[in-house]
Amino acid sequence: xxxxxxxxxxxxxxxxxxxxxxxxxxxxxxxxxxxxxxxxxxxxxxxxxxxxxxxxxxxxxxxxxxxxxxxxxxxxxxxxxxxxxxxxxxxxxxxxxxxxxxxxxxxxxxxxxxxxxxxxxxxxxxxxxxxxxxxxxxxxxxxxxxxxxxxxxxxxxxxxxxxxxxxxxxxxxxxxxxxxxxxxxxxxxxxxxxxxxxxxxxxxxxxxxxxxxxxxxxxxxxxxxxxxxxxxxxxxxxxxxxxxxxxxxxxxxxxxxxxxxxxxxxxxxxxxxxxxxxxxxxxxx
Amino acid sequence: xxxxxxxxxxxxxxxxxxxxxxxxxxxxxxxxxxxxxxxxxxxxxxxxxxxxxxxxxxxxxxxxxxxxxxxxxxxxxxxxxxxxxxxxxxxxxxxxxxxxxxxxxxxxxxxxxxxxxxxxxxxxxxxxxxxxxxxxxxxxxxxxxxxxxxxxxxxxxxxxxxxxxxxxxxxxxxxxxxxxxxxxxxxxxxxxxxxxxxxxxxxxxxxxxxxxxxxxxxxxxxxxxxxxxxx
Numbered sequence: 001x002x003x004x005x006x007x008x009x010x011x012x013x014x015x016x017x018x019x020x021x022x023x024x025x026x027x028x029x030x031x032x033x034x035x036x037x038x039x040x041x042x043x044x045x046x047x048x049x050x051x052x053x054x055x056x057x058x059x060x061x062x063x064x065x066x067x068x069x070x071x072x073x074x075x076x077x078x079x080x081x082x083x084x085x086x087x088x089x090x091x092x093x094x095x096x097x098x099x100x101x102x103x104x105x106x107x108x109x110x111x112x113x114x115x116x117x118x119x120x121x122x123x124x125x126x127x128x129x130x131x132x133x134x135x136x137x138x139x140x141x142x143x144x145x146x147x148x149x150x151x152x153x154x155x156x157x158x159x160x161x162x163x164x165x166x167x168x169x170x171x172x173x174x175x176x177x178x179x180x181x182x183x184x185x186x187x188x189x190x191x192x193x194x195x196x197x198x199x200x201x202x203x204x205x206x207x208x209x210x211x212x213x214x215x216x217x218x219x220x221x222x223x224x225x226x227x228x229x230x231x232x233x234x235x236x237x238x239x240x241x242x243x244x245x246x247x248x249x250x251x252x253x254x255x256x257x258x259x260x261x262x263x264x265x266x267x268x269x270x271x272x273x274x275x276x277x278x279x280x281x282x283x284x285x
Numbered sequence: 286x287x288x289x290x291x292x293x294x295x296x297x298x299x300x301x302x303x304x305x306x307x308x309x310x311x312x313x314x315x316x317x318x319x320x321x322x323x324x325x326x327x328x329x330x331x332x333x334x335x336x337x338x339x340x341x342x343x344x345x346x347x348x349x350x351x352x353x354x355x356x357x358x359x360x361x362x363x364x365x366x367x368x369x370x371x372x373x374x375x376x377x378x379x380x381x382x383x384x385x386x387x388x389x390x391x392x393x394x395x396x397x398x399x400x401x402x403x404x405x406x407x408x409x410x411x412x413x414x415x416x417x418x419x420x421x422x423x424x425x426x427x428x429x430x431x432x433x434x435x436x437x438x439x440x441x442x443x444x445x446x447x448x449x450x451x452x453x454x455x456x457x458x459x460x461x462x463x464x465x466x467x468x469x470x471x472x473x474x475x476x477x478x479x480x481x482x483x484x485x486x487x488x489x490x491x492x493x494x495x496x497x498x499x500x501x502x503x504x505x506x507x508x509x510x511x512x513x514x515x516x
Binding site: 002003014199200202203204205206207209211213 | 364
């Protein structure tokens, strides 16, 4: 075991240029993947905050007793899709309109009778903010006798649905493409390291080293390169994030779990790349 | 120790490399493999260290059957053999001492025993004083001595040498050959492939001559059949 570690570390010292090249290549491949990941993370967050605004408003018939509405409110809150249901009385609707619709302030003040109906505003839980669930809840709300009308911007919700589907598909395809390119580049770099040491491998075999023994230092070395590359990629992505935040738009960075994922992914790719390259080489010679 | 029985070897592209080769090399014997380039000397050696498998016939080495040998058994066979080549095959970025120690390390020898064993073989080949030198700092003869030390350090039963003096001047050739004779005198069998006939004639050892992949002369067989004393 100690020999494996020593040989793996010695490889960095014996071929510093090639090792640095491998780490840099892995770092930049993962950096590109990381940048894409940042875009995906931010896009998802943006979509989530838009989705949070999905709201269903059930207008209450004038003259409905407040007790009926309060009871119904409790029933609605018990729906599995529903996060909250809030009653907005005629007066508070008017108050809100005066605050928010500044242009009509004078008009609203001069009105003798409040024209705005009372309503129940229903917010949905995350994961239920798509067209199917919104429609289902709206239908159930229409079932209440005191409900006059239900509004929720059907087109808008359906568009959001399509946008989400598109973002997910693009994310999977582009992410997979970047990941494949990263694996190929990393595999090639490690193959170079293996070829550079082919003489050593041949001698090891001649003196009776087992294939497992020959493979181990390469695997460790590959994993180390992947780990260093992954760390560098996270650092580069962070730098990019800081710059984007300062000069372009406010965005968010990976959670520590996601950053750990990038590093882990680099390590696994390094390991897999070595495994494939060394395995192929050992089968050939 | 080494037994070839009706061995044929054909390469997919190169045609027939060995034709019906049979011989037996006993424990502690010294045998020359001679013949022109391409006669099949290296193929015979490769079959002995299981770098190749016979197309038909049987090859047995040190109790192992190379004929149907599985890949995972090969390292164990090789630990019983020492192999030396014309081009030395040393690692340029390691000292003489490290090159020799490498052969012990990769076969899982006890770490604490390595330095003493390395120094013992380097002393045996006359290079103890240059243990810290890199291959580029050594002459051809000295590099071949390091290679021989590496081959010996695992205490092999057989030392295989493929044209070990091919790259050396006359003086270095004599020195390396004498070293191989000393190793054989201490009980290790030596199989040496060479086309240096002068060297072959200079010593009273068995000669197996190959021509176009077939054994055309084997002093152990032919001379006893002719009732002559081996030269």
